Amino acid sequence: FGPGALALRSATCCVVTFVRSPKWPPSPCNGQRGRPQCPSQCVAEAMFMCCANGRGDVVEETCHWWRDVVLCASIEEVMWRGWDTSDTCYFGRMTKRGTKRYIKCAWKDLDEAPFSLLWSYLDMPIAAFTEVNEKWFAWQPNSAITYHAFTILEIENAGWLGQTMYLLLERCNNNLQMLFGSGEEVHLFMQQFYANGRARNVEQFLYQPRQRLNKVVTLRQFLEWLDNVVAREWQPYNLLAENCQHFVADMQRFLLNPRLVWKKSSGQTS
Secondary structure (H helix, E strand, O other): OOOOOOOEEOOOOOOEEOEOOOOOOOOOOOOOOOOOOOOOOOOOOOHHHHHOOOOOOOOOOOOOHHHHOEEEEEEEEEOOOOOOOOOEEEEEEEOOOOOEEEEEEEEEOOOOOOOOOOHHHOOOEOOEEEEEEEEOOOOOOOOOOOEEEEEEEEEOOOOOOOOOEEEEEEEEOOEEEEEEEEOHHHHHHHHHEOOOOOEOOHHHEEEOOOEEOOOOOEHHHHHHHHHHHHHHHOOOOEOOOEOHHHHHHHHHHHHHOHHHHHHHHHOOOO
16 A cells, blocks of 8 residues: 555465565664664574574673663554654554554663653553464474564553553563554554564464463563563573573563562562
8 A cells, every 4th residue: 555565464374464665764773773782683684593693792781771772662553654764663554454554663762661651551450461482493393492482461451442551572682672552453563573673473473371460560560670670680692591581481470470589589588
């Protein structure tokens, strides 16, 4: 539908995908604004390079964690396509009914935990989360451990019309990527793209069972955990000891039993 975007459908999983016009600027990688400034790279061309980059990049101790490690972007559905800039990028798709749907992705500069960006949701409880595993290779069995993992959190009744607010987090090499927004169109988009605008291999997804939280964990508490625990204990990427799967496991451990994780992190034993 015009130069802005097209619609594609995967032959294997029947997922309607968002795409960008080749005339638009490239994704915010390789030094453009929208990627962290530490030496680690954004998501590479292939899944293996994304999760198993062996260059040994490290996050310098003097780096500000939120500014130099976290790549954050807000996602919202808009009525029309705007102009791409160094801060924003537009995606679009055509629905089965022939209507056009547009998504605006806006990258945020962070100097601290994004309490101000998410202020309207801070005291709302996180209702559930879903882990998604993206296989490195299409031919590998589902039981193989060679996969990239990310988690989508849900805050229900967060929008004006009762929409669910979604927050996606994932570790990619030395960076933490974060996407947030409300509505099902946003939910569909963040499953198909990384925070740097690169497309995922949707055909190679394995969805884990959605888990509802039995204990109350507000978004404020979750951000405080990121700020006080994750940032302090963040280590350079290691394929065997500090990878995307370890981050997913740590995050889910906190969501399911926050008091126990806080005690262990503070050194308490009782």
